[in-house]
Amino acid sequence: MNQSKLHSGVALIEVSDPLVLTEIESDTALQPFLGARLSETCIAVEPQSIQDVLRRLQALGHMPRVHE
Amino acid sequence: VKSTHFSVKECLHGYTEDALGTICEKWQLVAKNKPSRIRAVEKVLEDPLHVHRMLKTADVDTVRMLRLVTSHGAVLSTDLLGVHGLYTLTNPLAAVMNAAHLGLLLACPDGRAGAFSFAELSREYHADMPGVLLTTPELVGRLVPNPQPLGIRVQESPEPDAAAIEKSVDTSTYVLLEMLRIVDLLSPRVTNTGALHKSDETRAQDLCKEAGLPAEALSLGIMSAQGLGCIEIRDGHFHTLQHAERWVELSRADRTRELFHACLNADEMPDVKLFLPQIYDALDKHMPRGSLRRTYHRKLVTLALSELRRDAWYKVDDLVETLFRIDSNVLYLNEKWRAIQSNMHEISNSWRERQWELREHRLFAWMIRRLLRDLGMVTLACEETYFSITDIGWYALGLADAPSEDPEATRDALVVQPDFEVIVYADRCPPKLRRKLDLFCERIRSGVVSTYKLTQESVYRGVRSGITANAFLGMLDQFGRHAVPENVREHIEGWERKSGVISVHTRVRLLECRTAVDADSVAAQCEGSRRIGERFVLLNGTDAPGPVMRIDYVQPKRACIQQEDGLQIRVPWNRSDLFVERNLAGLGDIKHDPSGDLIMTLSRVKLGESRDWGLVAAQLEALSDQPLSARFKMALRAWSGDLGSVSYRTATLIRFEDPDTCSSILDIPELAAMIEGRVGLFTLVVKNGQLPAFRTKLRKINLFVEAADAIADPHPPDVWAAKWLEEHQPAPEAPAQEAQTACKEKPAKRYEKALPSYSPRIIGEVLSDAIARRRPVLIEYQPAWSSEPTVRRVDPVTLDTSGSVPSLSGYCHTHKGPRTFKLAQIIGIRVLEGETY
Numbered sequence: 001m002n003q004s005k006l007h008s009g010v011a012l013i014e015v016s017d018p019l020v021l022t023e024i025e026s027d028t029a030l031q032p033f034l035g036a037r038l039s040e041t042c043i044a045v046e047p048q049s050i051q052d053v054l055r056r057l058q059a060l061g062h063m064p065r066v067h068e
Numbered sequence: 069v070k071s072t073h074f075s076v077k078e079c080l081h082g083y084t085e086d087a088l089g090t091i092c093e094k095w096q097l098v099a100k101n102k103p104s105r106i107r108a109v110e111k112v113l114e115d116p117l118h119v120h121r122m123l124k125t126a127d128v129d130t131v132r133m134l135r136l137v138t139s140h141g142a143v144l145s146t147d148l149l150g151v152h153g154l155y156t157l158t159n160p161l162a163a164v165m166n167a168a169h170l171g172l173l174l175a176c177p178d179g180r181a182g183a184f185s186f187a188e189l190s191r192e193y194h195a196d197m198p199g200v201l202l203t204t205p206e207l208v209g210r211l212v213p214n215p216q217p218l219g220i221r222v223q224e225s226p227e228p229d230a231a232a233i234e235k236s237v238d239t240s241t242y243v244l245l246e247m248l249r250i251v252d253l254l255s256p257r258v259t260n261t262g263a264l265h266k267s268d269e270t271r272a273q274d275l276c277k278e279a280g281l282p283a284e285a286l287s288l289g290i291m292s293a294q295g296l297g298c299i300e301i302r303d304g305h306f307h308t309l310q311h312a313e314r315w316v317e318l319s320r321a322d323r324t325r326e327l328f329h330a331c332l333n334a335d336e337m338p339d340v341k342l343f344l345p346q347i348y349d350a351l352d353k354h355m356p357r358g359s360l361r362r363t364y365h366r367k368l369v370t371l372a373l374s375e376l377r378r379d380a381w382y383k384v385d386d387l388v389e390t391l392f393r394i395d396s397n398v399l400y401l402n403e404k405w406r407a408i409q410s411n412m413h414e415i416s417n418s419w420r421e422r423q424w425e426l427r428e429h430r431l432f433a434w435m436i437r438r439l440l441r442d443l444g445m446v447t448l449a450c451e452e453t454y455f456s457i458t459d460i461g462w463y464a465l466g467l468a469d470a471p472s473e474d475p476e477a478t479r480d481a482l483v484v485q486p487d488f489e490v491i492v493y494a495d496r497c498p499p500k501l502r503r504k505l506d507l508f509c510e511r512i513r514s515g516v517v518s519t520y521k522l523t524q525e526s527v528y529r530g531v532r533s534g535i536t537a538n539a540f541l542g543m544l545d546q547f548g549r550h551a552v553p554e555n556v557r558e559h560i561e562g563w564e565r566k567s568g569v570i571s572v573h574t575r576v577r578l579l580e581c582r583t584a585v586d587a588d589s590v591a592a593q594c595e596g597s598r599r600i601g602e603r604f605v606l607l608n609g610t611d612a613p614g615p616v617m618r619i620d621y622v623q624p625k626r627a628c629i630q631q632e633d634g635l636q637i638r639v640p641w642n643r644s645d646l647f648v649e650r651n652l653a654g655l656g657d658i659k660h661d662p663s664g665d666l667i668m669t670l671s672r673v674k675l676g677e678s679r680d681w682g683l684v685a686a687q688l689e690a691l692s693d694q695p696l697s698a699r700f701k702m703a704l705r706a707w708s709g710d711l712g713s714v715s716y717r718t719a720t721l722i723r724f725e726d727p728d729t730c731s732s733i734l735d736i737p738e739l740a741a742m743i744e745g746r747v748g749l750f751t752l753v754v755k756n757g758q759l760p761a762f763r764t765k766l767r768k769i770n771l772f773v774e775a776a777d778a779i780a781d782p783h784p785p786d787v788w789a790a791k792w793l794e795e796h797q798p799a800p801e802a803p804a805q806e807a808q809t810a811c812k813e814k815p816a817k818r819y820e821k822a823l824p825s826y827s828p829r830i831i832g833e834v835l836s837d838a839i840a841r842r843r844p845v846l847i848e849y850q851p852a853w854s855s856e857p858t859v860r861r862v863d864p865v866t867l868d869t870s871g872s873v874p875s876l877s878g879y880c881h882t883h884k885g886p887r888t889f890k891l892a893q894i895i896g897i898r899v900l901e902g903e904t905y
Binding site for chain 2: 010020036038053054057067
């Protein structure tokens with residue numbers, strides 16, 4: 001098997017609707033905390049900034065469910 | 069049973085020959101010199117039959133004391149003698165000495181002040197010198213029997229009238245539920261000392277007051293909740309844990325037992341602070357965390373209670389008097405701690421008159437009348453004068469089975485109104501329901517009839533805690549007088565659906581594969597894993613198969629970019645994290661090469677003219693393990709319009725053969741006056757029209773100037789400047805050079821466990837024994853050139869004790885060569901018994 005890469009301790013946002021992710025990606029306040037889009041419904045987030053991300057999502061009217 | 073990491077032999081090495089002789093005498097062992105005594109004692113202490121026989125014949129105080137030590141792993145002698153009420157009513161030193169003389173209690177080799185003798189156990193220690201660290205051989209930990217009762221006698225009282233007996237209540241559960249609610253609502257901040265942040269504490273106190281709790285409930289509640297594992301400190305805030313949901317589901321007896329043990333073993337001392345605020349800081353300082361003395365007052369009360377008679381009544385004051393008879397110095401207020409005196413703030417007259425004895429008395433009475441009553445472990449009577457231990461109390465003390473409990477009321481605890489209000493009857497509300505209501509609703513009014521309100525936000529909060537809306541609705545149906553109104557049900561279910569749209573996973577382990585086929589294979593191999601996109605697999609606890617590059621996002625970002633030719637930057641696939649592409653995308657054009665590496669070419673269009681070039685350069689430099697090359701900086705500066713103009717002029721250059729001559733010319737004033745400047749190390753610029761005069765002057769000192777075509781340096785400054793600097797740097801002093809070499813060649817790391825530490829003389833004995841038996845050793849060595857000790861594996865060869873500086877010579881595996889070590893600088897040593905060289 002080819003070598004693989006383990007991203008340990010990274011945070012993810014996963015959505016049920018790809019449009020919600022597009023909305024999140026286009027939010028300028030969230031952009032600095034976002035990383036690679038892993039799939040249509042999943043994007044990497046800086047783990048250190050997770051509280052800021054949650055606050056901003058709530059301000060946008062979402063209610064993210066946090067899995068620790 | 070916990071144990072220290074020191075073996076019997078390592079402990080015995082630190083003993084004096086006399087101390088070893090005493091142990092041998094007790095065990096009737098015949099051995100003449102120190103090594104043979106160590107071997108003999110080690111043999112009996114590692115033989116189960118011998119140890120079992122000795123424990124059987126040991127007196128009960130000694131057995132109780134050994135039980136106490138084994139349950140803690142290692143205990144300081146001052147600590148052990150300080151909590152004597154837990155194992156003896158007579159002479160604590162005798163119990164400790166008996167065990168030490170038999171070797172059942174060993175002094176750990178963690179000191180450097182000479183060899184251990186038994187006299188050290190009876191020496192008076194103070195806060196800065198905390199005594200000898202004592203432990204038990206591993207076998208004693210396994211074989212020590214359960215101790216017999218201490219024989220505490222408290223005078224019984226006649227049973228009071230039934231009318232005078234108070235009803236047993238479960239206030240502590242209510243207090244703990246309030247603490248969980250406060251933590252859920254506020255996520256209070258915690259200072260470095262573990263205390264609540266001042267402003268958050270004020271808000272929490274207000275919430276306590278609203279709930280009708282006394283002021284001290286907050287600190288006691290936080291202590292209990294932490295001890296129970298229902299809350300924890302994370303990222304500087306208190307957070308509730310899943311264990312809270314499990315705890316509220318327990319029966320009343322089990323809840324009480326867990327809560328009681330959490331209070332009993334908590335290191336925090338809010339109870340002491342409540343009654344002795346003047347000296348709390350000093351007590352806190354003198355009794356370090358983990359010390360037995362921090363929990364002694366609670367454990368002594370527990371011990372006394374466990375020796376009372378079932379169904380009997382006792383006077384609270386009689387119990388307190390008994391405690392003082394067992395130990396008149398439970399809180400160490402009689403200690404000659406000068407520091408306590410000097411640390412006392414606002415010392416009052418009452419304090420000088422030893423009023424603290426009264427406060428200590430009140431503390432013990434409060435523990436019975438409030439702490440244990442609120443836990444439902446005691447019943448009080450006649451205005452809190454008498455007490456009796458309840459069935460739940462005996463269960464919590466571990467001396468009886470759990471009492472049978474009435475089945476919980478399942479209806480009529482609440483009414484859910486169509487306007488989203490929930491009316492709750494507190495007396496019929498079991499803790500698990502109360503907890504769910506606190507999570508899913510906003511409390512409007514508390515009391516016997518409390519009012520809650522269901523809102524979108526409160527339901528979100530509840531769902532976030534991991535409980536589904538269905539489970540919550542089921543509970544409302546189960547405990548409600550009527551079914552949940554349909555409109556309320558629909559709204560709650562709708563809010564839950566909305567809350568599931570976005571999921572945030574914090575700190576996950578994500579495996580990135582090179583191809584989708586690899587990802588398929590990994591997902592099939594790792595149980596509980598889940599595919600994300602084409603190439604990613606979300607791991608769930610299992611390890612990733614195959615060779616794996618690890619990128620840790622908890623650590624600071626690692627350098628990952630390489631500066632390529634031109635204005636290109638390469639990020640190798642195995643070093644790139646999930647954020648680097650997005651970070652670089654704003655700086656240039658991104659593409660991927662066939663190997664998966666990311667190539668970014670700085671782009672003027674992407675950067676625009678308004679970007680601060682310094683910030684961009686810093687951003688790139690932070691991702692690179694080398695300083696950013698000048699060409700990148702120049703391009704960034706030029707694009708941002710910060711480069712200024714470029715000018716030229718025709719000038720006469722004179723190049724010398726070596727930089728020293730060039731510098732010497734500038735030291736001669738009449739020549740320096742003709743020079744306009746210097747270019748590099750070898751070349752000077754002569755002022756316009758001054759060349760003939762300059763040549764003449766040079767000719768006078770026998771330097772002849774000839775015209776030449778190639779006058780520039782043959783190599784770029786990067787080459788010659790570095791070489792020149794290397795040649796002209798002052799030679800470092802010998803020890804410093806040695807230090808640098810050692811640092812480079814030695815990746816020695818701190819050994820995760822402290823090695824046994826002895827005086828240089830004993831280290832000499834240990835080494836000489838290791839040399840005789842050809843055993844390698846691990847030594848913790850403090851080099852003269854570094855403040856950081858290092859652990860090295862050494863094959864000891866010779867010991868030189870003839871000179872003024874005793875030293876060891878041997879083969880150092882860390883340095884891969886022969887080395888000499890001064891014994892005085894060896895601060896820890898362990899003989900690797902199972903190996904030879």
